[in-house]
Amino acid sequence: MKKSRVTLTDIAKALNISASTVSRALKDHPAINKETKRAVVKLAKKLKYQPNLLALGLLQKKTYTVGVIVPEITGHFFSTVITGIRDVLSPAGYNIAICLSNESFQEEIAITEKMAKTQIDGVLVSPASSTKTYKHFKALQKNGIPLVVFDRDCPGLDADKVLVDDYDGAFQAVEYLINSGCKNIAHLSGPMNLSITEHRLQGYLDALGKHKFPVKQENVIHVSGFTHEDGIKPAQKLLKLKNRPDAIFAMNDCIAISAMHVAKKMGLQIPGDVSIIGFDDEPHSSYFTPALSTIWQPVYSVGMLSARILLSKLQEGEEEPELRREVFKPELIIRASSKAV
Amino acid sequence: MKKSRVTLTDIAKALNISASTVSRALKDHPAINKETKRAVVKLAKKLKYQPNLLALGLLQKKTYTVGVIVPEITGHFFSTVITGIRDVLSPAGYNIAICLSNESFQEEIAITEKMAKTQIDGVLVSPASSTKTYKHFKALQKNGIPLVVFDRDCPGLDADKVLVDDYDGAFQAVEYLINSGCKNIAHLSGPMNLSITEHRLQGYLDALGKHKFPVKQENVIHVSGFTHEDGIKPAQKLLKLKNRPDAIFAMNDCIAISAMHVAKKMGLQIPGDVSIIGFDDEPHSSYFTPALSTIWQPVYSVGMLSARILLSKLQEGEEEPELRREVFKPELIIRASSKAV
DNA sequence: TTGTACGCGTTATCAT
DNA sequence: ATGATAACGCGTACAA
Numbered sequence: 029m030k031k032s033r034v035t036l037t038d039i040a041k042a043l044n045i046s047a048s049t050v051s052r053a054l055k056d057h058p059a060i061n062k063e064t065k066r067a068v069v070k071l072a073k074k075l076k077y078q079p080n081l082l083a084l085g086l087l088q089k090k091t092y093t094v095g096v097i098v099p100e101i102t103g104h105f106f107s108t109v110i111t112g113i114r115d116v117l118s119p120a121g122y123n124i125a126i127c128l129s130n131e132s133f134q135e136e137i138a139i140t141e142k143m144a145k146t147q148i149d150g151v152l153v154s155p156a157s158s159t160k161t162y163k164h165f166k167a168l169q170k171n172g173i174p175l176v177v178f179d180r181d182c183p184g185l186d187a188d189k190v191l192v193d194d195y196d197g198a199f200q201a202v203e204y205l206i207n208s209g210c211k212n213i214a215h216l217s218g219p220m221n222l223s224i225t226e227h228r229l230q231g232y233l234d235a236l237g238k239h240k241f242p243v244k245q246e247n248v249i250h251v252s253g254f255t256h257e258d259g260i261k262p263a264q265k266l267l268k269l270k271n272r273p274d275a276i277f278a279m280n281d282c283i284a285i286s287a288m289h290v291a292k293k294m295g296l297q298i299p300g301d302v303s304i305i306g307f308d309d310e311p312h313s314s315y316f317t318p319a320l321s322t323i324w325q326p327v328y329s330v331g332m333l334s335a336r337i338l339l340s341k342l343q344e345g346e347e348e349p350e351l352r353r354e355v356f357k358p359e360l361i362i363r364a365s366s367k368a369v
Numbered sequence: 370m371k372k373s374r375v376t377l378t379d380i381a382k383a384l385n386i387s388a389s390t391v392s393r394a395l396k397d398h399p400a401i402n403k404e405t406k407r408a409v410v411k412l413a414k415k416l417k418y419q420p421n422l423l424a425l426g427l428l429q430k431k432t433y434t435v436g437v438i439v440p441e442i443t444g445h446f447f448s449t450v451i452t453g454i455r456d457v458l459s460p461a462g463y464n465i466a467i468c469l470s471n472e473s474f475q476e477e478i479a480i481t482e483k484m485a486k487t488q489i490d491g492v493l494v495s496p497a498s499s500t501k502t503y504k505h506f507k508a509l510q511k512n513g514i515p516l517v518v519f520d521r522d523c524p525g526l527d528a529d530k531v532l533v534d535d536y537d538g539a540f541q542a543v544e545y546l547i548n549s550g551c552k553n554i555a556h557l558s559g560p561m562n563l564s565i566t567e568h569r570l571q572g573y574l575d576a577l578g579k580h581k582f583p584v585k586q587e588n589v590i591h592v593s594g595f596t597h598e599d600g601i602k603p604a605q606k607l608l609k610l611k612n613r614p615d616a617i618f619a620m621n622d623c624i625a626i627s628a629m630h631v632a633k634k635m636g637l638q639i640p641g642d643v644s645i646i647g648f649d650d651e652p653h654s655s656y657f658t659p660a661l662s663t664i665w666q667p668v669y670s671v672g673m674l675s676a677r678i679l680l681s682k683l684q685e686g687e688e689e690p691e692l693r694r695e696v697f698k699p700e701l702i703i704r705a706s707s708k709a710v
Numbered sequence: 711t712t713g714t715a716c717g718c719g720t721t722a723t724c725a726t
Numbered sequence: 727a728t729g730a731t732a733a734c735g736c737g738t739a740c741a742a
Binding site for chain 2: 718719720721722
């Protein structure tokens with residue numbers, strides 16, 4: 029027997045008044061008798077009345093729910109972004125529906141469709157690494173659902189964007205390695221087709237170029253995913269090269285840790301034989317031995333700003349054609365896994 | 370100008386037929402003309418019609434959405450549980466609404482209320498460490514919303530539960546330390562009032578008791594939270610004791626890493642001077658130096674089973690009074706941070 | 711101050 | 727095979 033929940037009408041019947049009066053009493057409507065209001069509020073509390081948000085959403089065409097699509101939440105990055113998003117959206121009265129694409133294009137499409145059906149008010153998204161076209165995002169926009177892209181760019185998609193200057197972070201890291209005397213710098217790059225992969229790779233290449241360092245094909249290896257396991261073989265390949273690199277810039281901390289692990293197993297000194305720098309500044313990165321040098325990003329701010337931008341679109345209602353593109357600067361954090369300059 | 374999305378009626382008008390016919394055409398109803406069906410489907414596709422799930426939910430009193438309440442997602446544990454939950458619920462046609470209580474009792478209450486309002490079908494929850502009463506959960510149940518508690522128990526709450534035998538895990542760890550020759554074993558315990566904290570502590574105490582080891586007050590310190598920072602001071606306090614422990618069993622890997630960090634800074638050998646064992650088997654735990662011994666839990670299975678139990682309640686409809694209580698056994702994983710037996 | 715009527719989008723039921 | 731109607735729970739314009 030499905031217990032149906034208490035409704036406005038239930039209260040109205042019990043008090044022998046109309047549902048609209050009950051509605052007004054519960055919403056601080058100006059035109060309402062104090063007595064009736066008191067009675068209604070009292071009974072509502074007693075019956076533990078909960079307004080049905082589905083009905084409200086249907087009526088107002090507004091659900092006060094924002095969808096957040098991220099590829100994963102195992103790492104520090106996205107879970108922190110989500111915290112930033114929540115800290116902005118929650119006080120503003122918005123719900124957050126977190127959805128994981130699992131780095132899968134297909135799942136991402138399924139999620140966006142579901143969101144459109146559930147009448148979500150707006151969407152914050154960081155696309156999966158396997159995402160190739162943006163039709164599903166454009167479909168959302170055509171439905172009048174504002175979209176903000178964060179961290180991972182969607183080149184060619186007209187949307188508000190909050191990004192981090194990955195190019196700059198990579199450039200800083202590699203230039204530091206050069207300044208610290210490294211001569212043969214390798215790069216453990218990310219999965220192809222991902223904006224952050226490309227930008228970090230380009231930063232690496234340009235830093236080498238600026239200092240007239242030759243770029244060697246063999247020194248750049250793409251990993252297939254973001255787990256430790258994904259980094260092991262590529263790191264081995266790199267460190268077994270005839271002309272072994274004396275520095276590795278890894279696309280993230282997780283992969284950097286794999287590289288450290290491999291290097292240590294091979295009996296190499298860090299940073300004596302190989303300097304290593306990661307990206308992301310995961311919370312545990314400073315606890316490894318040696319402590320990992322890395323690139324710090326204003327992750328929490330990325331979440332907050334993305335949410336604020338979405339919020340403004342949501343509240344102004346009128347779509348303003350001016351799209352925002354905000355880019356945060358990352359910072360190099362030098363610890364013990366790289367030589368001093 | 371808010372673009373309202375395409376509805377059944379829009380399609381009906383365009384085709385000069387009734388909304389119900391359109392509805393039938395789109396749902397493979399038996400009684401429907403092939404021609405009209407073809408026309409409807411074609412137009413629906415062209416117009417990118419998306420059924421409004423709010424309306425459906427309102428009508429059927431079923432939203433096909435399940436709420437998942439977890440204290441945090443930064444660690445490996447809850448993100449993996451969520452994966453398990455999703456892998457069961459998604460194929461069954463259910464949506465998942467992930468909500469973070471942030472270890473806050475207040476937020477947890479707010480979340481449960483919101484879930485009741487949004488007419489969620491069922492709830493999976495692992496309570497916050499600050500949660501003290503279960504009224505909010507009972508309110509959900511009274512509303513006819515099935516509830517499954519996982520990992521962290523709610524003593525006294527009548528609900529389906531999927532737990533891990535934390536007592537047993539702790540017992541195994543401590544007994545191993547004893548067998549490996551440690552004489553003065555300390556425990557970095559979790560926040561008070563948390564079932565897993567109590568069970569792990571009890572396992573520690575009973576293992577000592579079984580082997581006639583004295584229990585020293587000074588050897589048990591509670592940490593206030595689950596981050597690395599929360600573990601530093603307690604670990605320092607422990608390792609600066611006049612009678613320094615020769616082993617530490619930490620309530621989780623994160624805290625164990627803090628302890629390792631402190632020990633190394635003090636120039637202690639691990640496991641020569643201090644053995645260390647954690648709990649959770651985080652993915653990076655084996656990459657530390659020395660690799661961390663720990664307790665592995667069937668995390669993914671916890672998620673899957675919880676979801677399956679909820680699913681059965683959801684589908685059978687009729688509430689069956691028989692509550693399930695499933696307890697998984699954890700496994701001790703010995704790496705390099707503890708001596709061999 | 712309060713009640714009535716209507717509509718949000720959908721489906722089930724009954725009628726045609 | 728198709729259409730009309732009612733219903734889900736709520737808020738609001740309008741009437742009383």
